[in-house]
Amino acid sequence: MELLDTSHQALLLLFSGDPELWGIVGVSLSVSLIAMLIAMPLGVGSGYLLASVEFVGRRPLIVLIQGLLASPTVVVGLMLYLLLSRHGVFGQLHLLFTQSAMVIGQVLIALPVLIAFSLSAIQSADPRARETALALGATPPRVAWTMLVEVRFALMAAVCNAFGRVVSEVGCSLMVGGNIAGVTRNIPTAIALETSKGDFAQGIALGIVLLVVALGVNSAFAFFQGESQR
Amino acid sequence: MSLLAISALEKSFGERRLFSIDALQLAAGERYALTGENGAGKSTLLRILAGLETPAAGAGRYGSRHFNWNPYPDWLRREVIYVHQQPYLFHTSVADNIAYGLRARGVERGERERQVAEAIGWARLEHLLGTPPQKLSGGEKQRVALARAWVLAPKVLLLDEPTANLDAESRQQTLALVREFCSPRTTAVIACHDRDVMELPHMRRLHLANGRIDLERVGTS
Numbered sequence: 001m002e003l004l005d006t007s008h009q010a011l012l013l014l015f016s017g018d019p020e021l022w023g024i025v026g027v028s029l030s031v032s033l034i035a036m037l038i039a040m041p042l043g044v045g046s047g048y049l050l051a052s053v054e055f056v057g058r059r060p061l062i063v064l065i066q067g068l069l070a071s072p073t074v075v076v077g078l079m080l081y082l083l084l085s086r087h088g089v090f091g092q093l094h095l096l097f098t099q100s101a102m103v104i105g106q107v108l109i110a111l112p113v114l115i116a117f118s119l120s121a122i123q124s125a126d127p128r129a130r131e132t133a134l135a136l137g138a139t140p141p142r143v144a145w146t147m148l149v150e151v152r153f154a155l156m157a158a159v160c161n162a163f164g165r166v167v168s169e170v171g172c173s174l175m176v177g178g179n180i181a182g183v184t185r186n187i188p189t190a191i192a193l194e195t196s197k198g199d200f201a202q203g204i205a206l207g208i209v210l211l212v213v214a215l216g217v218n219s220a221f222a223f224f225q226g227e228s229q230r
Numbered sequence: 231m232s233l234l235a236i237s238a239l240e241k242s243f244g245e246r247r248l249f250s251i252d253a254l255q256l257a258a259g260e261r262y263a264l265t266g267e268n269g270a271g272k273s274t275l276l277r278i279l280a281g282l283e284t285p286a287a288g289a290g291r292y293g294s295r296h297f298n299w300n301p302y303p304d305w306l307r308r309e310v311i312y313v314h315q316q317p318y319l320f321h322t323s324v325a326d327n328i329a330y331g332l333r334a335r336g337v338e339r340g341e342r343e344r345q346v347a348e349a350i351g352w353a354r355l356e357h358l359l360g361t362p363p364q365k366l367s368g369g370e371k372q373r374v375a376l377a378r379a380w381v382l383a384p385k386v387l388l389l390d391e392p393t394a395n396l397d398a399e400s401r402q403q404t405l406a407l408v409r410e411f412c413s414p415r416t417t418a419v420i421a422c423h424d425r426d427v428m429e430l431p432h433m434r435r436l437h438l439a440n441g442r443i444d445l446e447r448v449g450t451s
Contacts, residue, residue, distance in 0.1 A: 126318055128314055128316075128317075128318035129318050129320070131282050131312075131314070131318070132314070132317070132318045132320070133330070133334075134281070134282065134307065135280055135281075135282065135307070135311060135312040135313075136311070136330050136331035136334055136378065136379075136382070137307045137308050137331055137334045137335060137382070138330075138334045139304070139334070142334055146320065146330075149320075149321070149322075150320060150321055152321075
Protein backbone atom coordinates (compact mmCIF):
# COMPACT_ATOMS: atom_id res chain seq x y z
CA MET A 1 0.00 0.00 0.00
CA GLU A 2 2.87 2.34 0.87
CA LEU A 3 4.28 1.92 -2.62
CA LEU A 4 0.90 2.73 -4.18
CA ASP A 5 0.45 5.84 -2.00
CA THR A 6 3.98 7.03 -2.78
CA SER A 7 3.51 6.44 -6.50
CA HIS A 8 0.22 8.38 -6.36
CA GLN A 9 2.02 11.30 -4.68
CA ALA A 10 4.79 11.06 -7.27
CA LEU A 11 2.31 11.34 -10.13
CA LEU A 12 0.64 14.30 -8.44
CA LEU A 13 4.03 16.00 -8.13
CA LEU A 14 4.76 15.36 -11.78
CA PHE A 15 1.47 16.57 -13.17
CA SER A 16 1.07 19.51 -10.79
CA GLY A 17 4.10 21.07 -12.43
CA ASP A 18 6.10 21.19 -9.18
CA PRO A 19 8.75 23.88 -9.90
CA GLU A 20 11.48 22.23 -7.80
CA LEU A 21 11.01 18.89 -9.52
CA TRP A 22 10.91 20.31 -13.03
CA GLY A 23 13.87 22.57 -12.19
CA ILE A 24 15.89 19.43 -11.41
CA VAL A 25 14.77 17.91 -14.72
CA GLY A 26 15.85 21.12 -16.47
CA VAL A 27 19.34 21.00 -14.91
CA SER A 28 19.72 17.36 -15.87
CA LEU A 29 18.70 17.82 -19.49
CA SER A 30 20.58 21.08 -20.08
CA VAL A 31 23.86 19.76 -18.58
CA SER A 32 23.65 16.50 -20.53
CA LEU A 33 22.65 18.17 -23.81
CA ILE A 34 25.49 20.72 -23.58
CA ALA A 35 27.92 17.90 -22.76
CA MET A 36 26.72 15.96 -25.79
CA LEU A 37 27.02 19.00 -28.07
CA ILE A 38 30.66 19.35 -27.01
CA ALA A 39 31.46 15.63 -27.03
CA MET A 40 29.84 14.74 -30.37
CA PRO A 41 32.23 16.51 -32.78
CA LEU A 42 35.23 15.53 -30.63
CA GLY A 43 34.19 11.89 -30.29
CA VAL A 44 33.01 11.33 -33.85
CA GLY A 45 36.03 13.18 -35.30
CA SER A 46 38.46 11.18 -33.17
CA GLY A 47 36.67 7.95 -34.08
CA TYR A 48 36.99 8.77 -37.78
CA LEU A 49 40.69 9.62 -37.47
CA LEU A 50 41.40 6.46 -35.48
CA ALA A 51 39.62 4.40 -38.14
CA SER A 52 41.28 6.10 -41.10
CA VAL A 53 44.81 7.15 -40.16
CA GLU A 54 47.69 4.80 -39.35
CA PHE A 55 50.10 6.09 -36.71
CA VAL A 56 52.44 4.73 -34.08
CA GLY A 57 50.53 3.79 -30.93
CA ARG A 58 47.14 3.53 -32.67
CA ARG A 59 46.39 0.00 -31.47
CA PRO A 60 47.18 0.65 -27.78
CA LEU A 61 45.13 3.85 -27.97
CA ILE A 62 42.12 1.94 -29.33
CA VAL A 63 42.48 -0.66 -26.56
CA LEU A 64 42.68 2.14 -23.96
CA ILE A 65 39.54 3.85 -25.29
CA GLN A 66 37.63 0.57 -25.37
CA GLY A 67 38.78 -0.05 -21.81
CA LEU A 68 37.49 3.38 -20.75
CA LEU A 69 34.00 2.35 -21.85
CA ALA A 70 33.74 0.43 -18.62
CA SER A 71 35.23 3.12 -16.39
CA PRO A 72 33.04 3.84 -13.34
CA THR A 73 31.64 7.36 -13.49
CA VAL A 74 32.53 7.93 -9.87
CA VAL A 75 36.20 7.41 -10.73
CA VAL A 76 35.93 9.97 -13.53
CA GLY A 77 34.34 12.27 -10.94
CA LEU A 78 37.13 11.64 -8.45
CA MET A 79 39.86 12.44 -11.01
CA LEU A 80 38.05 15.57 -12.11
CA TYR A 81 37.46 16.59 -8.49
CA LEU A 82 41.21 16.37 -7.81
CA LEU A 83 41.96 18.47 -10.91
CA LEU A 84 39.33 21.12 -10.14
CA SER A 85 39.69 21.33 -6.34
CA ARG A 86 41.36 24.39 -4.85
CA HIS A 87 44.82 22.76 -4.84
CA GLY A 88 44.33 20.98 -8.15
CA VAL A 89 45.93 21.87 -11.49
CA PHE A 90 42.79 23.74 -12.59
CA GLY A 91 41.80 25.00 -9.12
CA GLN A 92 42.20 28.62 -10.18
CA LEU A 93 39.29 28.25 -12.57
CA HIS A 94 36.84 27.83 -9.63
CA LEU A 95 34.75 25.33 -11.54
CA LEU A 96 34.14 22.82 -8.78
CA PHE A 97 30.46 22.48 -7.77
CA THR A 98 29.24 24.25 -10.90
CA GLN A 99 27.26 23.04 -13.89
CA SER A 100 30.40 23.60 -15.98
CA ALA A 101 32.22 20.95 -13.93
CA MET A 102 29.30 18.58 -14.46
CA VAL A 103 29.42 19.26 -18.19
CA ILE A 104 33.18 18.54 -18.29
CA GLY A 105 32.63 15.31 -16.37
CA GLN A 106 29.87 14.18 -18.70
CA VAL A 107 31.97 15.06 -21.76
CA LEU A 108 34.71 12.78 -20.36
CA ILE A 109 32.17 10.01 -19.80
CA ALA A 110 30.58 10.38 -23.25
CA LEU A 111 33.85 10.59 -25.22
CA PRO A 112 34.96 6.93 -24.99
CA VAL A 113 31.46 5.79 -25.99
CA LEU A 114 31.35 8.13 -28.99
CA ILE A 115 34.92 7.38 -30.10
CA ALA A 116 34.57 3.60 -29.77
CA PHE A 117 31.18 3.45 -31.53
CA SER A 118 32.25 5.86 -34.32
CA LEU A 119 35.45 3.88 -34.85
CA SER A 120 33.47 0.68 -35.10
CA ALA A 121 30.92 2.28 -37.46
CA ILE A 122 33.60 3.59 -39.84
CA GLN A 123 35.57 0.35 -39.73
CA SER A 124 32.50 -1.71 -40.57
CA ALA A 125 31.47 0.57 -43.45
CA ASP A 126 31.80 -0.83 -46.96
CA PRO A 127 35.39 -0.03 -48.09
CA ARG A 128 34.06 0.75 -51.56
CA ALA A 129 32.32 3.84 -50.12
CA ARG A 130 35.65 5.54 -49.38
CA GLU A 131 37.17 4.30 -52.65
CA THR A 132 34.22 5.56 -54.66
CA ALA A 133 34.42 9.00 -53.07
CA LEU A 134 38.17 9.12 -53.80
CA ALA A 135 37.73 7.82 -57.35
CA LEU A 136 35.16 10.54 -58.02
CA GLY A 137 37.69 13.19 -57.04
CA ALA A 138 36.63 14.02 -53.47
CA THR A 139 39.14 15.82 -51.26
CA PRO A 140 40.02 14.20 -47.89
CA PRO A 141 37.55 16.40 -45.92
CA ARG A 142 34.78 15.53 -48.38
CA VAL A 143 35.69 11.84 -48.18
CA ALA A 144 35.46 12.09 -44.37
CA TRP A 145 32.08 13.83 -44.52
CA THR A 146 30.80 11.27 -47.04
CA MET A 147 31.84 8.40 -44.80
CA LEU A 148 30.15 9.95 -41.76
CA VAL A 149 26.96 10.47 -43.77
CA GLU A 150 27.11 6.88 -45.00
CA VAL A 151 27.25 5.54 -41.41
CA ARG A 152 24.90 8.20 -40.01
CA PHE A 153 22.49 5.74 -38.41
CA ALA A 154 25.29 3.95 -36.58
CA LEU A 155 26.58 7.36 -35.42
CA MET A 156 23.13 8.36 -34.18
CA ALA A 157 22.99 5.07 -32.27
CA ALA A 158 26.35 6.03 -30.71
CA VAL A 159 24.97 9.44 -29.72
CA CYS A 160 21.86 7.87 -28.12
CA ASN A 161 24.02 5.40 -26.22
CA ALA A 162 26.33 8.14 -24.94
CA PHE A 163 23.39 10.38 -23.98
CA GLY A 164 21.75 7.50 -22.12
CA ARG A 165 24.97 7.01 -20.18
CA VAL A 166 25.52 10.66 -19.20
CA VAL A 167 21.92 11.55 -18.37
CA SER A 168 21.66 8.70 -15.88
CA GLU A 169 25.13 8.83 -14.30
CA VAL A 170 25.22 9.81 -10.66
CA GLY A 171 28.82 9.33 -9.49
CA CYS A 172 30.54 12.11 -11.39
CA SER A 173 27.72 14.65 -11.04
CA LEU A 174 27.65 14.10 -7.29
CA MET A 175 31.44 14.47 -6.94
CA VAL A 176 31.99 17.59 -9.06
CA GLY A 177 28.49 19.12 -8.92
CA GLY A 178 27.94 18.80 -5.22
CA ASN A 179 24.15 18.30 -5.53
CA ILE A 180 23.39 21.98 -4.78
CA ALA A 181 19.64 22.66 -4.92
CA GLY A 182 18.62 24.76 -7.90
CA VAL A 183 22.16 24.81 -9.29
CA THR A 184 23.76 21.42 -9.73
CA ARG A 185 21.07 19.03 -8.50
CA ASN A 186 20.11 16.81 -11.39
CA ILE A 187 17.78 13.82 -11.60
CA PRO A 188 20.19 11.05 -10.52
CA THR A 189 21.73 13.03 -7.63
CA ALA A 190 18.28 14.20 -6.49
CA ILE A 191 16.95 10.63 -6.47
CA ALA A 192 19.93 9.55 -4.35
CA LEU A 193 19.35 12.44 -1.93
CA GLU A 194 15.56 12.18 -1.65
CA THR A 195 15.74 8.44 -1.09
CA SER A 196 18.33 8.87 1.67
CA LYS A 197 15.98 11.41 3.30
CA GLY A 198 13.03 9.03 3.03
CA ASP A 199 11.14 11.29 0.58
CA PHE A 200 10.27 8.57 -1.88
CA ALA A 201 7.56 10.50 -3.75
CA GLN A 202 9.97 12.95 -5.37
CA GLY A 203 12.47 10.14 -5.96
CA ILE A 204 9.86 8.08 -7.77
CA ALA A 205 8.60 11.09 -9.76
CA LEU A 206 12.14 11.86 -10.93
CA GLY A 207 12.71 8.16 -11.54
CA ILE A 208 9.68 8.15 -13.86
CA VAL A 209 11.08 11.12 -15.81
CA LEU A 210 14.46 9.41 -16.06
CA LEU A 211 12.85 6.16 -17.18
CA VAL A 212 10.85 7.97 -19.87
CA VAL A 213 14.01 9.73 -21.09
CA ALA A 214 16.00 6.46 -21.00
CA LEU A 215 13.20 4.59 -22.77
CA GLY A 216 13.00 7.28 -25.46
CA VAL A 217 16.77 7.32 -25.94
CA ASN A 218 17.00 3.53 -26.06
CA SER A 219 14.10 3.29 -28.50
CA ALA A 220 15.91 5.78 -30.72
CA PHE A 221 19.12 3.75 -30.24
CA ALA A 222 17.37 0.54 -31.32
CA PHE A 223 15.77 2.32 -34.30
CA PHE A 224 19.06 3.79 -35.51
CA GLN A 225 20.89 0.52 -34.94
CA GLY A 226 18.26 -1.25 -37.02
CA GLU A 227 18.50 1.37 -39.77
CA SER A 228 22.31 1.10 -39.83
CA GLN A 229 22.06 -2.65 -40.48
CA ARG A 230 19.60 -2.34 -43.39
CA MET B 231 52.78 10.81 -77.37
CA SER B 232 50.82 8.47 -75.08
CA LEU B 233 48.33 9.91 -72.61
CA LEU B 234 49.17 7.64 -69.68
CA ALA B 235 52.45 5.78 -69.37
CA ILE B 236 53.78 3.59 -66.60
CA SER B 237 57.17 2.04 -66.21
CA ALA B 238 58.83 -0.49 -63.90
CA LEU B 239 55.53 -1.06 -62.11
CA GLU B 240 55.64 -3.84 -59.54
CA LYS B 241 53.04 -5.19 -57.19
CA SER B 242 53.42 -7.94 -54.62
CA PHE B 243 51.25 -9.38 -51.90
CA GLY B 244 53.64 -10.58 -49.23
CA GLU B 245 56.12 -12.94 -50.85
CA ARG B 246 53.99 -13.37 -53.97
CA ARG B 247 54.83 -11.05 -56.84
CA LEU B 248 51.60 -10.28 -58.67
CA PHE B 249 53.08 -8.51 -61.68
CA SER B 250 56.07 -6.60 -62.94
CA ILE B 251 55.34 -4.35 -65.89
CA ASP B 252 58.40 -2.87 -67.57
CA ALA B 253 56.45 -0.36 -69.63
CA LEU B 254 52.87 0.30 -70.63
CA GLN B 255 51.62 3.19 -72.72
CA LEU B 256 47.96 4.04 -73.16
CA ALA B 257 47.24 6.24 -76.16
CA ALA B 258 44.69 9.06 -76.01
CA GLY B 259 41.25 7.99 -77.20
CA GLU B 260 42.16 4.29 -77.44
CA ARG B 261 40.16 1.56 -75.74
CA TYR B 262 41.76 -1.50 -74.18
CA ALA B 263 40.29 -4.79 -72.99
CA LEU B 264 42.36 -5.96 -70.03
CA THR B 265 42.21 -9.74 -70.00
CA GLY B 266 43.80 -12.51 -67.97
CA GLU B 267 42.95 -15.37 -65.67
CA ASN B 268 41.26 -14.77 -62.35
CA GLY B 269 43.94 -13.62 -59.92
CA ALA B 270 46.26 -12.38 -62.68
CA GLY B 271 46.04 -8.88 -61.23
CA LYS B 272 43.62 -7.11 -63.60
CA SER B 273 41.61 -5.41 -60.85
CA THR B 274 44.76 -4.57 -58.93
CA LEU B 275 46.31 -2.94 -62.00
CA LEU B 276 43.17 -0.82 -62.54
CA ARG B 277 43.08 0.13 -58.85
CA ILE B 278 46.74 1.18 -59.01
CA LEU B 279 46.06 3.30 -62.09
CA ALA B 280 43.15 4.90 -60.19
CA GLY B 281 45.29 5.59 -57.12
CA LEU B 282 43.33 3.24 -54.87
CA GLU B 283 46.33 0.96 -54.28
CA THR B 284 50.01 1.69 -54.09
CA PRO B 285 52.51 -0.37 -56.08
CA ALA B 286 55.79 -1.62 -54.61
CA ALA B 287 57.64 0.36 -57.28
CA GLY B 288 56.93 2.22 -60.45
CA ALA B 289 56.81 5.59 -62.13
CA GLY B 290 54.03 7.22 -64.10
CA ARG B 291 53.49 9.97 -66.61
CA TYR B 292 50.22 11.62 -67.61
CA GLY B 293 50.62 13.74 -70.72
CA SER B 294 53.82 15.60 -70.00
CA ARG B 295 53.51 15.45 -66.21
CA HIS B 296 55.38 12.84 -64.21
CA PHE B 297 53.90 11.47 -61.02
CA ASN B 298 54.41 8.99 -58.18
CA TRP B 299 51.85 6.78 -56.53
CA ASN B 300 52.64 7.70 -52.96
CA PRO B 301 50.85 10.01 -52.67
CA TYR B 302 48.74 9.71 -55.80
CA PRO B 303 48.31 13.26 -57.13
CA ASP B 304 44.93 14.97 -56.56
CA TRP B 305 45.00 16.52 -60.05
CA LEU B 306 45.15 13.04 -61.59
CA ARG B 307 42.02 11.95 -59.67
CA ARG B 308 40.17 14.58 -61.72
CA GLU B 309 41.28 12.91 -64.97
CA VAL B 310 40.94 9.22 -64.13
CA ILE B 311 37.69 7.55 -63.07
CA TYR B 312 37.46 3.98 -61.81
CA VAL B 313 34.19 2.02 -61.58
CA HIS B 314 34.04 -1.06 -59.34
CA GLN B 315 32.86 -4.41 -60.64
CA GLN B 316 29.99 -4.11 -58.17
CA PRO B 317 29.59 -0.35 -57.89
CA TYR B 318 28.92 1.28 -54.55
CA LEU B 319 26.07 3.77 -54.51
CA PHE B 320 25.88 6.28 -51.67
CA HIS B 321 22.84 6.14 -49.37
CA THR B 322 21.16 9.07 -51.03
CA SER B 323 19.12 9.52 -54.21
CA VAL B 324 20.12 8.32 -57.68
CA ALA B 325 20.42 11.96 -58.82
CA ASP B 326 22.65 12.87 -55.85
CA ASN B 327 24.87 9.89 -56.62
CA ILE B 328 25.33 11.14 -60.17
CA ALA B 329 25.96 14.68 -58.90
CA TYR B 330 28.64 13.57 -56.38
CA GLY B 331 31.71 14.08 -58.57
CA LEU B 332 30.38 17.39 -59.90
CA ARG B 333 29.93 18.63 -56.32
CA ALA B 334 33.48 17.53 -55.54
CA ARG B 335 34.64 19.63 -58.50
CA GLY B 336 32.71 22.66 -57.28
CA VAL B 337 30.32 22.81 -60.24
CA GLU B 338 27.63 25.35 -59.33
CA ARG B 339 24.10 24.16 -58.72
CA GLY B 340 22.33 25.17 -61.94
CA GLU B 341 25.01 23.72 -64.17
CA ARG B 342 25.22 20.62 -61.98
CA GLU B 343 21.48 19.97 -62.27
CA ARG B 344 21.66 20.41 -66.05
CA GLN B 345 24.53 17.93 -66.37
CA VAL B 346 22.89 15.41 -64.02
CA ALA B 347 19.67 15.56 -66.05
CA GLU B 348 21.71 14.96 -69.20
CA ALA B 349 23.45 11.95 -67.61
CA ILE B 350 20.12 10.53 -66.42
CA GLY B 351 18.82 10.77 -69.98
CA TRP B 352 22.02 9.25 -71.37
CA ALA B 353 21.82 6.19 -69.12
CA ARG B 354 17.99 6.00 -69.39
CA LEU B 355 17.50 6.18 -65.63
CA GLU B 356 14.41 8.39 -65.52
CA HIS B 357 12.16 5.63 -64.13
CA LEU B 358 14.62 4.89 -61.30
CA LEU B 359 14.88 8.40 -59.86
CA GLY B 360 12.46 7.70 -57.02
CA THR B 361 14.01 4.36 -56.07
CA PRO B 362 16.53 4.22 -53.20
CA PRO B 363 19.89 3.17 -54.72
CA GLN B 364 20.17 0.22 -52.34
CA LYS B 365 16.97 -1.25 -53.84
CA LEU B 366 18.33 -1.21 -57.41
CA SER B 367 19.36 -4.39 -59.21
CA GLY B 368 23.00 -5.06 -60.11
CA GLY B 369 22.47 -3.89 -63.69
CA GLU B 370 20.69 -0.72 -62.58
CA LYS B 371 23.47 0.07 -60.12
CA GLN B 372 26.02 -0.42 -62.89
CA ARG B 373 24.14 2.04 -65.11
CA VAL B 374 23.94 4.64 -62.32
CA ALA B 375 27.67 4.21 -61.72
CA LEU B 376 28.39 4.62 -65.44
CA ALA B 377 26.24 7.78 -65.53
CA ARG B 378 28.09 9.05 -62.43
CA ALA B 379 31.40 8.54 -64.27
CA TRP B 380 30.13 9.77 -67.66
CA VAL B 381 28.93 13.11 -66.27
CA LEU B 382 32.54 13.89 -65.29
CA ALA B 383 33.80 13.36 -68.87
CA PRO B 384 36.97 11.61 -67.67
CA LYS B 385 40.06 11.50 -69.85
CA VAL B 386 40.79 7.97 -68.61
CA LEU B 387 38.02 5.50 -67.78
CA LEU B 388 38.81 2.32 -65.85
CA LEU B 389 36.02 -0.27 -65.75
CA ASP B 390 36.33 -3.46 -63.73
CA GLU B 391 34.28 -6.22 -65.38
CA PRO B 392 31.21 -4.03 -65.99
CA THR B 393 29.07 -6.88 -67.36
CA ALA B 394 30.00 -9.57 -64.82
CA ASN B 395 27.14 -11.19 -62.88
CA LEU B 396 24.43 -9.42 -64.89
CA ASP B 397 21.41 -11.04 -66.52
CA ALA B 398 21.18 -10.98 -70.32
CA GLU B 399 19.05 -7.82 -70.57
CA SER B 400 21.13 -5.82 -68.06
CA ARG B 401 24.27 -7.01 -69.78
CA GLN B 402 23.07 -5.68 -73.13
CA GLN B 403 22.05 -2.33 -71.61
CA THR B 404 25.39 -1.98 -69.83
CA LEU B 405 27.29 -2.99 -72.95
CA ALA B 406 25.44 -0.33 -74.97
CA LEU B 407 26.41 2.36 -72.43
CA VAL B 408 30.04 1.20 -72.36
CA ARG B 409 30.13 1.36 -76.15
CA GLU B 410 28.75 4.93 -76.11
CA PHE B 411 31.06 5.95 -73.26
CA CYS B 412 34.13 4.88 -75.23
CA SER B 413 34.30 8.01 -77.34
CA PRO B 414 37.50 9.26 -78.98
CA ARG B 415 37.81 11.77 -76.09
CA THR B 416 38.16 9.00 -73.54
CA THR B 417 40.90 6.45 -73.06
CA ALA B 418 39.23 3.34 -71.66
CA VAL B 419 40.70 0.28 -69.99
CA ILE B 420 38.10 -2.41 -69.32
CA ALA B 421 38.99 -5.51 -67.31
CA CYS B 422 36.83 -8.29 -68.69
CA HIS B 423 36.20 -11.93 -69.48
CA ASP B 424 33.24 -11.00 -71.67
CA ARG B 425 33.83 -11.65 -75.39
CA ASP B 426 31.32 -8.95 -76.36
CA VAL B 427 33.37 -6.36 -74.48
CA MET B 428 36.61 -7.58 -76.05
CA GLU B 429 35.04 -7.33 -79.48
CA LEU B 430 33.79 -3.76 -79.16
CA PRO B 431 34.92 -1.65 -82.14
CA HIS B 432 38.58 -0.54 -82.19
CA MET B 433 39.30 -2.50 -79.03
CA ARG B 434 42.90 -3.40 -78.28
CA ARG B 435 43.79 -6.15 -75.88
CA LEU B 436 46.09 -5.97 -72.89
CA HIS B 437 46.71 -9.49 -71.70
CA LEU B 438 48.05 -9.97 -68.20
CA ALA B 439 49.61 -13.37 -67.56
CA ASN B 440 52.44 -14.65 -65.40
CA GLY B 441 53.08 -11.16 -64.09
CA ARG B 442 53.64 -9.68 -67.58
CA ILE B 443 51.44 -7.64 -69.87
CA ASP B 444 51.17 -7.91 -73.67
CA LEU B 445 49.36 -5.65 -76.11
CA GLU B 446 47.50 -6.81 -79.22
CA ARG B 447 44.58 -5.56 -81.34
CA VAL B 448 41.49 -7.78 -81.27
CA GLY B 449 38.41 -5.65 -82.01
CA THR B 450 36.69 -4.99 -85.30
CA SER B 451 36.73 -1.53 -86.80
